[in-house]
Structure formats: C-alpha cells, structure tokens
C-alpha cells in the first residue's frame with residue numbers, strides 16, 4: 348500500500364451555541380481536512396484545528412506545511428514502513444504540530460486498514476467505550492447553572508467549567524453550579540493560563556475551603572511558567588493538570604521530572620499526532636502520572652483519532668473529548684459513534700470512516 352496523493356481541504360461546521368473561554372469565542376468550526384490516497388484505493392483521513400492563540404497553527408500555514416513540506420517526503424512511500432513515515436513526518440519541519448497531527452492520523456487510519464484492525468486495537472485495545480465530560484461555556488452564573496443542569500439531564504457525569512477572567516465571579520459561578528447539580532457530578536476547572544501563581548494558590552485554596560468538590564484544576568498559570576506551575580502544585584491539595592504547558596514529549600519529561608503538575612493533558616494538535624502522544628503517555632506511565640486526553644474544536648475526524656488513542660491506553664484515565672457534541676451538524680459518516688457522553692469505538696479497520704461530506708478540497 349503506497350501513498351499516491353495527499354490532498355487538503357477546508358471543513359466548516361456551525362456550533363449549536365457560541366463556545367466561550369477566557370481566551371476566545373468560537374461560533375463556527377473551520378478546520379483543515381487531509382486526505383491521503385494510496386495505490387490500493389484506500390483513503391486515510393485526518394484533521395487539523397486552527398488555534399492561533401494555542402499552537403499558532405492557522406489555515407494557511409497548516410495547508411502549506413502539508414502540501415509543501417510533509418507531502419513531498421511521504422508520496423511514493425509504503426504504509427508498511429510505518430516507522431519511516433513517522434520519522435519523515437517528525438523531521439519534515441520543526442514545530443507545526445497541527446498539520447503533523449492531521450497527517451499522522453490519516454497514516455494511522457491507513458495502517459489500520461492495511462492490517463484490517465481498528466486503530467485502538469493496534470495501540471493496545473484497552474477499552475472500546477469512553478465516557479467524556481462536557482464543557483460549559485463562560486456566561487452569567489445562572490445561565491451556566493442552567494446549562495450544567497441540562498448537561499446532567501442528558502447523562503453527563505463530569506462537567507468542565509472554564510474560568511480565569513474574574514476569580515470572584517468564577518467562585519460565584521462554581522457555587523451556583525454546584526448547588527444546581529448536587530454532588531454526584533464531577534466538576535473539573537480549566538483556567539486556560541488565567542492566573543498568576545500566588546493568585547492561583549489563593550483562589551484554589553478558597554475552592555477547597557468552600558467545599559466545591561472540584562476534581563482538578565487545569566493550567567492555572569502561563570504556559571511557559573513551569574516554576575509558577577510547580578509553585579501552585581506544591582501549595583494546594585487539589586490535583587493540578589498541565590495543558591498548554593505540555594505540548595511535546597520533551598515538555599512532558601520536564602514537567603513530570605520536576606513534578607510541576609500532578610497530571611498532563613494530551614492533545615493530538617499539541618503533540619503532533621498519535622505517535623508522539625504515545626510517547627507522552629508512556630513517559631507519564633513510567634512516573635506513575637495519569638493522563639487526560641483533550642481536544643481543540645475538532646470535528647469527529649480528529650476526535651475519532653483521539654478516542655482510538657484513548658481506547659488503546661490504560662494510562663489515559665480522564666476524557667475531555669466533547670467537541671463533536673458542541674456542533675450543530677455532523678457531516679462525518681462512520682468513525683467513533685457519539686451518543687452524548689458515551690463514545691463507542693467501531694471495529695472497522697483503521698479509524699472507520701465511511702464518507703466525509705462538506706469538505707472543499709483545494
């Protein structure tokens with residue numbers, strides 16, 4: 348099975364409701380889709396999310412990286428030489444994790460098709476069902492409490508609350524939400540780098556004292572401030588999760604060896620795909636550190652790849668793979684099945700896509 352052609356296109360999907368965090372507001376998903384065609388007629392699909400304020404990867408740079416730098420190195424190569432493909436992908440250009448992730452997932456899709464196994468089984472086959480949380484957008488406390496209650500009624504057992512702009516109001520939001528949903532539902536909090544280290548310690552201790560029953564706090568301080576992150580981790584009881592601080596396997600080594608956080612959040616768009624995400628997962632496992640798997644605003648293409656990674660590995664224990672549930676339409680046929688909080692991996696070879704509509708290829 349040899350790679351004959353690599354194409355890129357754009358996909359646009361409206362959201363059910365604007366997605367608001369401390370950093371941005373999104374109304375429409377606009378991502379890059381990559382399609383790898385082989386001489387056997389097999390097709391592998393991948394996706395890259397546009398996140399200028401997180402990875403720096405934007406529409407033009409993603410397409411250019413794939414078409415001009417990654418593609419030419421892979422065309423003509425055999426899927427059987429998978430290790431070589433991953434080496435060429437990693438060394439095609441530095442940084443640019445999102446275009447690399449898109450190509451990586453399309454290659455895994457083909458690798459699974461070649462050996463007629465679903466990707467999660469190639470990766471270890473630990474589970475075929477995943478229970479995701481759901482993110483509640485930042486709004487007025489009463490609206491967030493109502494959104495939280497609606498999510499609980501739909502079966503969600505874990506809510507992710509975005510905070511970080513105004514800590515007093517954030518505590519108010521968390522109190523109102525906790526009152527509305529009771530204590531049977533987990534609440535995890537994502538600060539998206541919103542606080543200074545000392546401020547973070549003060550606010551998280553208040554959360555602890557108020558009995559808000561928070562599961563973990565994600566990325567309280569700036570991405571590059573590992574000393575600040577460690578200061579927070581050392582001075583609070585609640586578990587701290589590194590997200591924007593942990594892109595690559597090397598980042599994971601630095602964070603985990605310094606005990607700068609209690610857990611790390613793996614995202615394919617940060618790591619550059621499944622093959623590097625596996626390295627992070629294994630590094631963490633060696634140190635007894637558990638991983639969360641998260642996502643950017645991706646369609647079911649990217650989330651099928653992420654859920655297959657989650658299905659493969661025991662050391663990924665927390666799941667934040669909700670973005671397809673925030674979308675108003677689903678033009679992706681096949682792939683992982685989303686039924687609100689429950690994601691079921693199919694037994695089809697590769698990532699199991701049947702048809703992907705609404706992509707405009709260049």
Ligand SMILES: [Mg+2]
Nearest residue numbers: 537565566590
């Ligand atoms: Mg996060």
